[in-house]
Amino acid sequence: MITFKDLVVGYGRAGDILRGVDFTAAESAITCIVGPNGAGKSTVLKACSGLLRPRAGQVLLGDEEIGGRPPAEILRRGVVQVPQHHGLFPSLSVRENVMLGAYVNRKERARNRQRYEEIAELYPLVAERADDKAASLSGGQRRTVEFARALMLRPKVVLLDEPTLGLDPKASKQLAASVTTLNKAGVTVLMVEQNVRFGLTLADHAVVMEGGRVLHTGAADALLADPHMAQLFFGAPPRQEAS
Numbered sequence: 001m002i003t004f005k006d007l008v009v010g011y012g013r014a015g016d017i018l019r020g021v022d023f024t025a026a027e028s029a030i031t032c033i034v035g036p037n038g039a040g041k042s043t044v045l046k047a048c049s050g051l052l053r054p055r056a057g058q059v060l061l062g063d064e065e066i067g068g069r070p071p072a073e074i075l076r077r078g079v080v081q082v083p084q085h086h087g088l089f090p091s092l093s094v095r096e097n098v099m100l101g102a103y104v105n106r107k108e109r110a111r112n113r114q115r116y117e118e119i120a121e122l123y124p125l126v127a128e129r130a131d132d133k134a135a136s137l138s139g140g141q142r143r144t145v146e147f148a149r150a151l152m153l154r155p156k157v158v159l160l161d162e163p164t165l166g167l168d169p170k171a172s173k174q175l176a177a178s179v180t181t182l183n184k185a186g187v188t189v190l191m192v193e194q195n196v197r198f199g200l201t202l203a204d205h206a207v208v209m210e211g212g213r214v215l216h217t218g219a220a221d222a223l224l225a226d227p228h229m230a231q232l233f234f235g236a237p238p239r240q241e242a243s
């Protein structure tokens with residue numbers, strides 16, 4: 001699991017963006033962060049992957065502090081961000097693209113081959129299209145292959161920032177299946193999603209952020225059913241009382 005404790009993060013010399021963020025992304029569950037634009041959702045993921053160094057507070061992977069460690073070390077410890085858009089090499093085959101996920105461990109050939117076989121079983125698309133160029137895949141299929149590639153590193157935690165951005169409904173559905181498959185393989189998922197209904201339907205747990213703080217944490221389905229949240233996210237104009 002990943003725990004954020006009183007996390008304070010900002011960019012350069014500017015003021016704090018995250019102003020004391022506290023929550024836990026539970027082990028082997030899907031946690032979705034929602035909230036308005038500029039709330040600091042992506043900033044949480046950047047602090048988690050090591051792109052931003054905490055000014056105060058902690059990011060814990062299990063009991064181990066990873067906040068402020070170099071991105072490459074955080075990756076080696078098992079926290080992997082699946083990149084969105086143009087993540088694949090179009091002229092390479094699906095198999096080659098997936099195998100590139102193990103590039104940092106490329107000397108472990110037998111282990112990587114075995115891992116590839118496991119992944120091809122998990123994502124039948126990979127097995128079916130192994131020799132086809134990535135360029136021949138649809139948008140949703142490419143996203144699936146990006147997930148398959150991330151799994152080559154046997155991640156403990158996968159981070160996703162707005163994975164449905166630019167996807168049509170069919171591709172979004174494929175994406176949801178990919179995330180569920182990842183999670184069934186025991187991976188902890190921490191995601192940000194601007195499509196609140198989609199994100200909360202997929203997730204087990206929800207975190208609502210606003211203004212660099214956590215407003216609410218709880219079960220995703222409960223939040224989805226909460227009339228106040230429905231008003232906040234689906235339909236009602238921006239709240240006037242917020243200041």
Ligand SMILES: Nc1ncnc2c1ncn2[C@@H]1O[C@H](COP(=O)(O)OP(=O)(O)O)[C@@H](O)[C@H]1O
Pocket residue numbers: 011014017035036037038039040041042043044
């Ligand atoms: N690279 C950056 N440099 C300076 N400020 C940034 C940078 N990225 C984001 N911010 C600011 O941090 C705040 C939170 O951004 P972000 O975490 O991207 O929000 P969200 O993902 O919730 O939309 C915003 O006010 C944004 O302007």
Ligand SMILES: [Mg+2]
Pocket residue numbers: 041042043192
């Ligand atoms: Mg964002």
